[in-house]
Amino acid sequence: MSIDIVSFTPGLSLAGGVVIGVAAAVLVLFNGRIAGISGILGSMLGSPQTDAGWRLAFLAGLVGAPVLAVLLGHPIAPDIQAGWSEMLVAGFLVGIGTRYASGCTSGHGVCGISRGSVRSVVATATFMASGILTVFVHRHLLGG
Amino acid sequence: MGWLTALLSGLLFGIGLMLSGMANPAKVLGFLDIAGRWDPSLAFVMAGAIAIGAIAFAFATRLKKSLLGWPMWIPSSSSVTLRLVLGSAAFGVGWGLAGFCPGPALVVLGAGFPKAWGFVAAMLAGMAVFELIERAKQSRQHA
Numbered sequence: 001m002s003i004d005i006v007s008f009t010p011g012l013s014l015a016g017g018v019v020i021g022v023a024a025a026v027l028v029l030f031n032g033r034i035a036g037i038s039g040i041l042g043s044m045l046g047s048p049q050t051d052a053g054w055r056l057a058f059l060a061g062l063v064g065a066p067v068l069a070v071l072l073g074h075p076i077a078p079d080i081q082a083g084w085s086e087m088l089v090a091g092f093l094v095g096i097g098t099r100y101a102s103g104c105t106s107g108h109g110v111c112g113i114s115r116g117s118v119r120s121v122v123a124t125a126t127f128m129a130s131g132i133l134t135v136f137v138h139r140h141l142l143g144g
Numbered sequence: 145m146g147w148l149t150a151l152l153s154g155l156l157f158g159i160g161l162m163l164s165g166m167a168n169p170a171k172v173l174g175f176l177d178i179a180g181r182w183d184p185s186l187a188f189v190m191a192g193a194i195a196i197g198a199i200a201f202a203f204a205t206r207l208k209k210s211l212l213g214w215p216m217w218i219p220s221s222s223s224v225t226l227r228l229v230l231g232s233a234a235f236g237v238g239w240g241l242a243g244f245c246p247g248p249a250l251v252v253l254g255a256g257f258p259k260a261w262g263f264v265a266a267m268l269a270g271m272a273v274f275e276l277i278e279r280a281k282q283s284r285q286h287a
Binding site: 038042075086 | 157173185194203204215222
């Protein structure tokens, strides 16, 4: 292992993390809800919702954030390396997996660990290990 | 008021993801690639978020109602189940293939990148399959 010093952004990443923490704090303190993105989105597909309002508002903020960045003159430039077929398979696995797991990087990784949930620690350790293994197989064994 | 604080939370969440670099799948894959040239940034994002989150949740768990008077929905389950582990494992495979988890995918969708639209469409399909399976299971139990 070697550290990629060119890409590594400790300061900005820590600052961005703090902003994410504030976002989760706002939602739980004012709305009494966990800022878990897979749950906020996925449960709208389930039984008829009486609380779709705050969910839609949260999702609008999330999707609107990059639009605000463009208006402020700082558009994002994501480097998307995966091809279309990988994207579709990956999306499906993320969708069904996060719903069975009752959470993703936000709900388990940020909120769950913040409140000391054992389930969330296990979930986060599992999806990180599985993600690391997938990248290892994909990049280093298959050479994708 | 509730929609306004939820909108603010979503907006801050998106800003945090962009600022931290996590709305860039190549950077996320750089974190997951521990055998290659490793980019530890994601760990710093988690550290920053959890530092604030821990304070907020310590306070939130003592509240009977939210500051807007809404009921508190904080999960109480502590049982580690097979579906939690298998679901997380499947999620990790998708995360490692694309470099997207749900939040960043929605941010990049908002920025108008077609592959993020494709990812989110497939993600919604996966979530819909979960709902269908769960609903079929429930109706069988009630029958």
